[in-house]
């Protein structure tokens with residue numbers, strides 16, 4: 001690892017000033033479970049001159065509920081979300097997404113904001129430069145994507161963004177999208193549908209370089225509602241999703257009045273299944289309607305040579321997640 005300044009911020013305002021006044025690139029660190037690996041393997045196009053520690057800022061690690069819904073501080077750990085009785089009762093899809101992330105140790109240090117801001121896991125991108133030199137793929141400013149002609153078993157089945165086919169690896173992202181969360185930052189309030197944006201290099205969100213997530217608000221719908229999350233991975237613990245899915249629905253008189261369904265691990269950004277959502281409105285949720293929604297979710301899939309297996313997997317996980325929402 002190269003050297004950099006590590007600065008403990010005492011307040012959100014101080015953290016922003018430190019990012020703005022840094023003489024070179026500066027990043028914030030929360031649990032460090034993703035960021036430290038990126039630094040160790042020298043992944044980024046610009047190595048940071050400074051790392052600003054958010055964990056020293058008081059007040060960002062609380063969960064509370066009011067008439068607006070569930071307020072989750074940016075530094076709340078995944079363990080705290082997974083174990084919260086309130087989250088388990090009213091937002092079980094989010095509790096399950098947090099519970100299925102990584103391992104107990106990582107959930108104890110990993111924060112919700114870090115989870116939605118984490119980097120992609122493409123193995124060419126993540127290749128450590130100390131073993132045989134740096135791999136400069138298109139996402140690192142190089143000319144080509146190595147995964148397209150190489151090993152792309154776990155990559156996108158819905159095409160590329162800027163020639164990159166790496167998928168978003170977050171487990172909590174689809175849950176927060178299904179629940180129509182809002183991201184509060186030091187500059188603005190971002191609807192979750194506008195938060196993810198896989199670009200060049202480390203960028204996986206629409207955050208500015210000097211912008212910090214402070215809170216996530218998950219609304220509580222007025223009508224009868226359910227939500228659920230499922231994940232398929234090779235191992236039960238410490239494994240990123242091959243495919244994961246979250247769904248949140250409201251009902252009146254036994255019929256679906258609104259539906260939000262999100263797949264992840266299938267594209268550069270988490271992917272809403274808008275055709276599936278539309279097909280459910282005004283109908284009861286049952287095996288037949290869930291089946292139709294599952295089929296629509298993958299109707300536009302364009303798998304590559306090695307990842308066709310993810311298409312039936314995505315279809316099935318949509319059906320199963322919806323069936324978990326049946327009252």
Ligand SMILES: Cc1cc2nc3c(=O)[nH]c(=O)nc-3n(C[C@H](O)[C@H](O)[C@H](O)COP(=O)(O)OP(=O)(O)OC[C@H]3O[C@@H](n4cnc5c(N)ncnc54)[C@H](O)[C@@H]3O)c2cc1C
Nearest residue numbers: 030031032033034035102110111113114115117170171213
């Ligand atoms: C072995 C292993 C297994 C894993 N398995 C999974 C898994 O199954 N599912 C999954 O979803 N993830 C997984 N992860 C990824 C990750 O470690 C966790 O998701 C964790 O939640 C990241 O949170 P953190 O607080 O440690 O983030 P950090 O590493 O501190 O930060 C990650 C990124 O977020 C940015 N960031 C952090 N906080 C803020 C903020 N408040 N505002 C703006 N930017 C911020 C940082 O600058 C950095 O770019 C795994 C990681 C490892 C090492």
Ligand code: SF4
Nearest residue numbers: 122137145164165166
């Ligand atoms: S998928 Fe993206 S990150 Fe992976 S090699 Fe291709 S351009 Fe790089």
